[in-house]
Amino acid sequence: MVTSTTREQPPITCHTAAKWWSKDTIAIVTGANKGIGYALVKQFAKLGLTVVLTARDQARGLEAMDSLKVLGLDDNVHFCQLDIADRASIGSFVSWFKSRFESFDILVNNAAVSFNAMGENSIDYADIVINTNYNGSKQFTEAMLPLFRRSAFTSRILNISSRLGTLDKLKNIEMKAILEDIERLNEDRIQAVVSAFLQDVAAGRWKDAGWPEIWTDYSVSKLALNAYSQVLARRYEGVVTVNCFCPGFTQTSMTDGKGNHSADDAAEMAAMIALLPPRRLTTGKFYAASTTRGMISKL
Numbered sequence: 001m002v003t004s005t006t007r008e009q010p011p012i013t014c015h016t017a018a019k020w021w022s023k024d025t026i027a028i029v030t031g032a033n034k035g036i037g038y039a040l041v042k043q044f045a046k047l048g049l050t051v052v053l054t055a056r057d058q059a060r061g062l063e064a065m066d067s068l069k070v071l072g073l074d075d076n077v078h079f080c081q082l083d084i085a086d087r088a089s090i091g092s093f094v095s096w097f098k099s100r101f102e103s104f105d106i107l108v109n110n111a112a113v114s115f116n117a118m119g120e121n122s123i124d125y126a127d128i129v130i131n132t133n134y135n136g137s138k139q140f141t142e143a144m145l146p147l148f149r150r151s152a153f154t155s156r157i158l159n160i161s162s163r164l165g166t167l168d169k170l171k172n173i174e175m176k177a178i179l180e181d182i183e184r185l186n187e188d189r190i191q192a193v194v195s196a197f198l199q200d201v202a203a204g205r206w207k208d209a210g211w212p213e214i215w216t217d218y219s220v221s222k223l224a225l226n227a228y229s230q231v232l233a234r235r236y237e238g239v240v241t242v243n244c245f246c247p248g249f250t251q252t253s254m255t256d257g258k259g260n261h262s263a264d265d266a267a268e269m270a271a272m273i274a275l276l277p278p279r280r281l282t283t284g285k286f287y288a289a290s291t292t293r294g295m296i297s298k299l
């Protein structure tokens with residue numbers, strides 16, 4: 001990711017978010033039946049956008065819609081089932097979307113899985129983790145790219161990522177060189193990295209191959225998502241902006257409820273990034289939430 005230090009760029013605060021959107025601004029959030037995704041739908045709805053809440057499980061999605069209704073926030077929220085790891089589900093979502101809307105403005109790729117409890121590092125489900133967190137977000141993005149309203153000022157992708165997937169966590173020199181070579185980076189080269197990881201897992205040598213050491217499969221999935229975000233940011237410069245956001249250690253089911261702040265706090269920061277005013281809009285950045293310093297864009 002292209003990054004900048006906090007000295008070069010002031011922290012992003014609520015004041016940054018001068019309102020440019022309306023209820024005609026449409027945001028889609030994946031994995032939004034709970035956690036940060038659900039909190040972000042609430043935040044967007046409160047701010048007056050039209051939101052598409054998606055969930056892989058129909059019943060859990062409808063429950064989330066019921067909760068929004070109780071809060072009086074469901075007026076401009078629509079629900080459609082979407083499993084990002086299932087191509088058929090993505091196809092159904094695209095058909096559903098096209099039957100109701102012409103285009104949209106903001107895509108938040110939030111859905112993700114981890115099968116590790118805090119402090120564990122099993123790779124038993126590495127295939128599912130990579131297939132959901134990286135391939136799923138990628139294939140959903142590819143399906144939705146043609147449907148962006150395509151305004152350099154308003155078309156935005158925000159990939160909810162993690163510091164666990166930043167390049168400094170990767171000690172494998174060969175893999176790191178591929179991901180650092182921005183000029184030549186593309187989907188095939190990212191896939192080569194992901195495939196090398198899965199081969200190392202299958203061969204039982206992943207621990208000594210220089211992959212990230214915490215939540216290894218999850219971290220590799222986010223490493224790939226960050227790299228893909230860079231590829232898209234360069235490819236769609238002036239058409240769609242693409243940024244990543246790490247919400248920090250947040251109290252959700254992914255962390256067994258542990259964390260430094262709530263999902264609502266994380267969603268407030270995510271919304272600020274997703275809704276940056278056109279004059280401050282960035283692309284190819286990795287934003288990280290910091291409980292003590294507010295929002296920073298980091299190296």
Ligand SMILES: NC(=O)c1ccc[n+]([C@@H]2O[C@H](COP(=O)([O-])OP(=O)(O)OC[C@H]3O[C@@H](n4cnc5c(N)ncnc54)[C@H](OP(=O)(O)O)[C@@H]3O)[C@@H](O)[C@H]2O)c1
Pocket residue numbers: 030031032033034035036037055056057060082083084085086109110111112113132136160161162163246247248249250251252253254255259263
């Ligand atoms: N919590 C943290 O400390 C933390 C830190 C850094 C980054 N993040 C990132 O923040 C994002 C949100 O995580 P969270 O903490 O809110 O976790 P969470 O509460 O476990 O929520 C994850 C959401 O993703 C959904 N999901 C999983 N697989 C899916 C699929 N194949 N298709 C569609 N939806 C799917 C889940 O649906 P089900 O309910 O059906 O499982 C759930 O709605 C993730 O990208 C995560 O990596 C979280």
